[in-house]
Amino acid sequence: MRQFSNAMPDRSGGKVLPPNITRREFLYYVWAGSMILAMGGSAAAAALFAMPRWSRTRFKHFLIPFYTLPQNGDPPMLYAPMRGEPEIWLVxxxxxxxxxxxxxxxxxxxxxxxxxxxxxxACPAHGTQYAADGSARGGPAPRGLDRYEYSLVNHAQEEIANTHKGEPLNLTHYANVAEVQIYPDRLILGMPRPY
Ligand code: FES
Incomplete structure (x- = not known):
């Protein structure tokens, strides 16, 4: 009896042919690939959005004389060391x-x-507002201002105190402070905004 087969006749002359896929399967693979790309792109964008904007710097620290710091309640002072270096608001x-x-x-x-x-x-770009302590108060920013780690040092350049965890130091608690040493490569993430 003659046998029938569903297999396609081999017209390749012995060459290996790519697997047959239907139009539906092809469209499915295109759709799945574009979904993976879109999700990967969104995840990368979200991660970049949440990350702090690290500043490139050539300096390990900036030294600011203690007597030049703003006093309690003074307007914040913008410390801009030089072109291309991070700028710092001292409050x-x-x-x-x-x-x-x-x-x-x-x-x-x-x-x-x-x-x-x-x-x-105030940020003039899209209207985010931050309080003096850096907390976000309105606008699209997801968190408060990032802040730099700093130390208080005495005249012998010895460290008296440091903001390792990002909490601001109370200047009245320390004596013989000569300078504030700010580390521009140590940025501490701002507090997420309460919604
Ligand atoms: S960049 Fe500041 S609010 Fe958009």
């Missing part, structure tokens, strides 16, 4: 010293402005 509130990065945590605009009458930092 003194209730004798606690903050060293905020001049980088908006929304899309990394480096153009924060202090509004003395409203007592807020």
């Amino acid at each position: 003194n509130r209730e004798d606690k010293l903050y060293a905020h990065a001049n980088i908006c945590t929304h899309l990394a605009c480096r153009c924060l402005r202090w509004n003395e009458s409203a007592k807020i930092f």
Whole structure:
């Protein structure tokens, strides 16, 4: 009896042919591939969005004389060491010293402005606002301002105290402080915004 087979006749002349796939399967693979790419792209974008904007710097630290720091309640002071180096907002509130990065945590605009009458930092790009302590108060930024780790050092250049965990130091608790040593390559992530 004659046998019938579903196999396609081999017209390749002995060459190996790619596996047959239907149009439906082909479209499925295209769709699955584009979904994987889209999800990977979204995950990478979300990770970049949440990461701090690290600043490139050639310096291990900046030394700022203690007597030049803003006093309690003074307007924040923008410390801009030189072109291409991180800029730092020095803020003194209730004798606690903050060293905020001049980088908006929304899309990394480096153009924060202090509004003395409203007592807020404002980002002109998309309207995020931050309180003097760096907490986000409105606008699209996902977290408060990132801040730099710093130390208080005495005249012998010995470290007296350090903000290892990011908490600001109360300047009235330390004697014989000569300088503040700010580490531009040690950025501490700002607090997530409460929703
Ligand atoms: S970059 Fe500052 S609000 Fe968008």
